[in-house]
Amino acid sequence: MIIEKQTVLKADEGMTLTNGEAFGKVVYLGRNDSADNWHEITDEEAEKLQEQAGGMNGE
């Protein structure tokens, strides 16, 4: 197996990486993806966004 060099993004302390749908502290970029698609937000913002995504509970 050949393991090619892979771009890994790591969020700063207190921050979370997101592309608008996925969230993580570490992102291993796939060959079709770009670091430009990801940006940092605070952990609090990330938690809020993820809760809101579930948000319609019931209706």
Add this chain to the structure above:
Amino acid sequence: MSKDFQNGFALGLASGGVVEVADTTEMDALENLIDESGVLDSTERTVSEKVGQLIDKAAWENVWYEVSENIQNANYLFRNYQGVTIPRTNLINATSFGRFIQNSNVEYIDYYIDTQKVTSFQYGFAYAASLKRIKGVNTSKASQINGIFMDDNLLETIEEPLDFSSVTQNMGLAFGGCHALKNIKFVAGSINLSVNITSANLTDESIQSIIDGLVTVETAQTLNLNSAIALTEEQKATINAKGWTLAQ
């Protein structure tokens, strides 16, 4: 039979036999089904008495299974249902399936739901706060499954493999809020779009099934797992080789 009648029938029997019927033709149809089923003997009874006597679980479920084959719209079918499980329901002809057990007390479904004609499962099993396990559901024709298990906070197990091979629309929220999820399986090579399965409780078998479920992609797609999930280097390499971004 109309959705309202189906709901009323199901809720009525679950709560002890009181069935409200607005349309006499539907009650006639129900009476015919009861008579044809042969479950009750020939003693003359009113329809309400017959329904009441179907409180016997086995008898009721036989009639319901036969009735349910006619269901095309299964949206909200067991919404607010009070039982811990739903009666065996034949959804082989259903074409719609949304909010199926929303706000119900359903804790488990021990039979496979064969929804072979359903193409949209958006919020299919969503908002079922008591749901802990299901046997499985046929999603093989589904183009839309976003939110299918949204906010099922106690859901631990989906026994049979899920097939997402026909999905064409965003499914990032399919497992949103499924923090208790432990056991899940996918048909190999059936996940083709970004998906977030961020429970920290996934078993090793489930994690491997997710990875095996990924197809090789040619556009940017992301597998979002919980940071607590410890992947092996081989697993990470497999995800990468299939072209996926991994976010943890």
